[in-house]
Amino acid sequence: MWIVPEKEIAGLMTPEAAFDAVQAVFAAMASGEASNFPVVREAIGHEDALYGFKGGFDRSALNLGLKAGGYWPNNQKRELINHQSTVFLFDADTGRVQAAVGGNLLTALRTAAASAVSIRHLAPEGAKVLGMIGAGHQSAFQMRAAARVGDFERVLGWNPHPEMLSRLADTAAELGLPFEAVELPRLGAEADVIISITSAFEPLLLDGQVKGRTHIAAMGTDTKGKQELDPKLVARSRLFTDEVAQSVSIGEFQHAFTDKSISTDDVTAIGQVIIGQHQGRGDAEVTIFDGTGVGLQDLAVAGAVLELAKQQKKAVEVDI
Known part of the structure; x- marks a missing residue:
């Protein structure tokens, strides 16, 4: 299993790469090659937090997995951003866990990329x-x-x-x-x-x-x-x-x-x-x-950053 720490994401994933990944996964969804799973999102009754899971499978890219995390509105008192998440990728051929990727910056980049895709096509x-x-x-x-x-x-x-x-x-x-x-x-x-x-x-x-x-x-x-x-x-x-x-x-x-x-x-x-x-x-x-x-956005950017992290030796491999 590979781990890509949150601290490494900024040096790996560019906004341009996020745009390309998100646009590609939107196209895969439209062509029937990718589908999202039902979302689980709940108020947990602690710290006013919303927590949930978003997942899916993209057959064209063989990205399978989920993002776990949510919104903690009181995190500023801990000097943390309100959105906290981690993306988990699984091997589509075997079901074994493949990677855990820091999801905070990736979420910000993929969310911004999605609006940019809409501006490119609809403005x-x-x-x-x-x-x-x-x-x-x-x-x-x-x-x-x-x-x-x-x-x-x-x-x-x-x-x-x-x-x-x-x-x-x-x-x-x-x-x-x-x-x-x-x-x-x-x-x-x-x-x-x-x-x-x-x-x-x-x-x-x-x-x-x-x-x-x-x-x-x-x-x-x-x-x-x-x-x-x-x-x-x-x-x-x-x-x-x-x-x-x-x-x-x-x-x-x-x-x-x-x-x-x-x-x-x-x-x-x-x-x-x-x-x-x-x-x-x-x-x-x-x-x-x-x-x-959608979960597929998270999987797309996480899959891309995992490959970059492995190439640049910024991913940590662990046995589970």
């Missing part, structure tokens, strides 16, 4: 203004990934706790982009691409605030009851996701689905766009990608 032509809703740990990864695939000229940002907006400002400065903190009505009216990355349980971005041709990537924490977008906004948009079943049960589309303003037929797996089986944005004014975070 309106000539998009110049990026809107960021949320300024937590993941927001910097999201902005950097978006900037790699989009030709943005400025960034607008909003956060429920304004004192945290310095993270967005610093990241924009790192990217050489002007940044302005604004209220949500202006962000919705001016941004061509909007990334929401919060743990909200009530709508933040309202239907009437979004003007013109816009792409929204809803990337916040997914669980029963989560909500970042107005269901009326969801209902009038062209909808895409990583996994349809997750999006209408624990993802951003669950509320519009529950009130029957949308059905599963209204939601398209983004892999269908990638493999050319769906037109994508087309003539839609607003597109939304609901990134629920």
